[in-house]
Amino acid sequence: MLTAYHPQSSKQVFAAEQSAANGPFFCPACGGELRIRKGLKRIHHFAHFPEKVCAYKGESQLHLRIKKQIYYSLLQELGNQVKDVSLEKMVNSIRPDVLVEGFKKNIGIEIQVTPLTPAELIRRTTAYYQQKIHVLWVLPFSAARFFAADDGQFQAVSLKEFELMLYYMNYKSLIFWDDTEKLSEGFIRIELKDIWQKPGSYYSIDWSTVIEFKSKKLKRKKMPSQIEYNLGLQKFTPVYAPPFQMPKKDYFLPRRFMMLKK
Numbered sequence: 001m002l003t004a005y006h007p008q009s010s011k012q013v014f015a016a017e018q019s020a021a022n023g024p025f026f027c028p029a030c031g032g033e034l035r036i037r038k039g040l041k042r043i044h045h046f047a048h049f050p051e052k053v054c055a056y057k058g059e060s061q062l063h064l065r066i067k068k069q070i071y072y073s074l075l076q077e078l079g080n081q082v083k084d085v086s087l088e089k090m091v092n093s094i095r096p097d098v099l100v101e102g103f104k105k106n107i108g109i110e111i112q113v114t115p116l117t118p119a120e121l122i123r124r125t126t127a128y129y130q131q132k133i134h135v136l137w138v139l140p141f142s143a144a145r146f147f148a149a150d151d152g153q154f155q156a157v158s159l160k161e162f163e164l165m166l167y168y169m170n171y172k173s174l175i176f177w178d179d180t181e182k183l184s185e186g187f188i189r190i191e192l193k194d195i196w197q198k199p200g201s202y203y204s205i206d207w208s209t210v211i212e213f214k215s216k217k218l219k220r221k222k223m224p225s226q227i228e229y230n231l232g233l234q235k236f237t238p239v240y241a242p243p244f245q246m247p248k249k250d251y252f253l254p255r256r257f258m259m260l261k262k
């Protein structure tokens with residue numbers, strides 16, 4: 001975590017501005033004591049003790065880096081136009097990475113670096129809905145994943161299950177952040193299309209019959225069709241989305257508030 005609760009000052013404090021001597025520091029989610037971790041290369045942060053169980057334990061350096069960049073970028077973009085932009089603020093049982101409190105709507109940024117189970121993604125989506133927070137789910141961007149090394153053209157990508165859920169939640173697009181800042185200083189949005197396997201036929205092993213197969217939609221593999229860089233949060237608009245039956249799955253994506261590109 002980039003921040004912690006500091007009982008001595010009754011405030012949320014930033015790891016970058018603290019030292020171990022100013023402790024103790026605590027996690028606002030689980031109440032556990034946190035250690036401050038600082039180093040030349042590492043992002044300054046607070047860490048749980050190994051034995052502690054907490055949903056916000058063990059964020060990777062990549063996660064912390066993206067969170068820090070999004071926070072400062074949103075402060076710069078929206079600083080004067082909203083009530084507050086905050087890092088790691090607890091809202092009852094949930095804690096978005098970055099929370100934008102507007103005058104009418106609240107927006108939560110959720111950075112997802114490691115896979116989530118479908119149950120956990122559904123639980124968080126419902127919790128945000130109950131708090132009336134519009135969510136923007138953000139994944140780490142990797143150019144090598146979307147562009148072929150040889151010709152630089154789009155290439156098919158295989159989505160993990162939670163990414164496939166986000167893809168449908170986001171009306172067939174995914175939102176990313178490039179932590180290297182080589183390509184963009186804003187959000188990146190990629191539209192992906194279904195891939196249809198061509199119909200065809202082949203001989204059975206003993207060459208006695210021809211087996212035909214129909215055109216079929218690939219489940220996990222999608223083809224990028226459009227990419228937009230440098231999107232500020234103001235390019236997105238808060239919307240309500242109804243429940244959606246996940247294709248070929250036995251569960252629904254719950255009703256939700258989300259941020260959709262205008």
Ligand SMILES: [Zn+2]
Nearest residue numbers: 027029030054
């Ligand atoms: Zn905790």
